[in-house]
Amino acid sequence: MIWIYGGAFLRGSSSRASAGPDYLVRHDVILVTINYRVGPYGFMCLDIPEVPGNQGLKDQYLAIKWVKENIAAFGGDVNKITLFGESAGGHSIDLHLRSSNEKLFNNAILQSGSAVAATVFQEPDKEAPIKLAEHLGLNTTCIHEALEFLAGTEPEQIIEATVALDMSFKPCVEKDIDGVDNFITTTWVDTAVPKVANMPVLLGFNNHEFLTIYANNGVDHYKESNIFQNSLQSQFKFSEDELVEMSNLFRHFYMGDRPITEELEWPIVDFGSDYTYIHPIRRTINKFMESGAGDLYYYMFSYSGGRNYAKIAANITEGGAAHADEMGYLFSMAALQDAPNAADQLVLDRMTTMWTNFAKYSDPTPEVTDLLPLKWTPVTVDTLYCMEINSTLTLTGRPLHERMAFWELFLKMNKALLKKFDD
Known part of the structure; x- marks a missing residue:
């Protein structure tokens, strides 16, 4: 099992402190946790050979390839490699499935992650190195001069900037550059997912994903900003009038x-x-089914207990499971x-x-046991089975x-206006 950590592509670590193996390795599996570059080192995209973009995803690919080539020496089964990741880690796994690179794994687990989420891609910011250099004391309009300056700067200073x-x-949609290996060159709006054909996938979400984000921002933030308008603007190419109309539509649906x-x-x-995690995962299920995926196991994690990692960090006691809360029930x-x-145990x-x-x-449930008293039925064309993981296990639908x-319905009516991030 290869773990890819989350952190909005800006932060994260594969250390024992955040992804300790104690609970998983009891079950006769080998856990591999990998590091990859994040932030400006991993995901600056300039459309030039020196910084083509998606460096962090390419790091992941090389790490997975190393495991594929060497895990047998550690007692692992080269034909039973499962990628699993949360948030940006789940986004990454979906992107590996959509990349044209060699398929190196057999199963996938996407926890609160989907490549079609609006928060995954961004258009290249070719001013990024110039902005960082200026903040650190160099005024220049030349990308190459800025990059040379940054190369000689301590990484801690660049991260602080x-x-x-x-x-x-x-991640970005890369341009084809001679002599440079790319990772993804087609926007997710159009990308097929041939690598998921016949592949079993387990994927799902936490029922109150946005809870800690809301708490960290506070109600005044949402009074002063239009969360509906800002969110839709980041994903759709609406005119100003359309944006106001559509944001009001969402406001009335959710708030009256x-x-x-x-x-x-x-x-x-x-x-x-819904906007950031839950509906993108639903779209991913639809896309995987269209692509002939193997069994798809869908879950909703809603348990609130003493190991809800994110809620504890934010000192929140109400509600169900916030974003990343499930990690406390997988890792030490x-x-x-x-x-x-x-x-909790x-x-x-x-x-x-x-x-x-x-x-x-x-x-996930090859047989019914005292611990797992019901069978987890995979999604079918007719029924969107979902396992709710709370203090009890409940198989529900939709x-x-x-x-x-x-x-x-909203997406069906406005799909032509989705941003593709490939201009």
């Missing part, structure tokens, strides 16, 4: 005619969760030193058993169906 300037670096107040926390959390983590209580045992069963058998139906 990235944070100070509030810069983001994400009420103004944004602290009492309307949950509609904002729901919209942010430095931030979670207390021994799990009985309820049960969720942890179920999660790690299902995840490792999937890696070993391509089926989670959040009204919200997802609204998004499906």
Whole structure:
């Protein structure tokens, strides 16, 4: 099992502190955690040979290739390699499936990650090295001069400048450059997914993904900004009038005619969760099915307990599972030193058993047991089965169906206006 960490392509680590192996390796699997470049080093995209873009994804590819070529020497099965990742890690795995590079793995687990999320791609910012250099003391309009200056600057200073300037670096649609290996050259709007054919995939989301993001920003932030307008503007090419009309449509669907107040926390959390994570994952399921994927196992993690990593870090006690909360039930983590209580241990045992069963058998519940008392049925053309993981396991169908139906209809009507990030 190869773990790819999240962190918005800006931060992250494969260290034991954030992805400790203790709980997973009990189940007779080999856990490999890889590092890859992030931020300006991993995802600056300038359309030039020196910085073509997607350096971090290429790091991942080389690490996966190394595992493919060498894992047998560690007792691993070269034909049972499962990639799993959360957030940007899940985004990355979906991008590996859409890349034209060699297929190096057999199964995939996408936790709150999808390549079709609006937060994944961005257009190349060819001024990025100039902005960083200027912040660090060099005024120039020459990209190459700025890059040479940055190459001689301590990485810590460059990262501090990235944070100070509030810069983001994400995957991009690369240009074809002679002599340069590319990773992805076609926007996700048009990309087929032939590598997912016959591949089992386990994927899903947390029911309150946006909860910690909302809490960190606070209600005043959402009063002053138009979350609906800003979100739609980042994904669709609407005119100004269309943007106002469409943002009002979303506002009325999620909030009615009420103004944004602290009492309307949950509609904002729901919209942010749907826009950023939940509906993109639904779209990914549809795309994978069109591409002839193997069994697709869909989940919703909604448990709130003593190992909800993100909520604990943000000092939040209400609601279900926030973004990244499931990680505390898969990994040992430095931030979670207390021994799990009985309820948390049960969720942890179920999660790690299902995840490792999937890696070993391509089926999270190959048999019904006392620990896993019901069969996890994969998605079919007719029924969108979903396993809700809470204090109990519940097999449902079409989670959040009204919200997802609204998004499906909206996207169907406006698909031609989706941004492709390949201009």
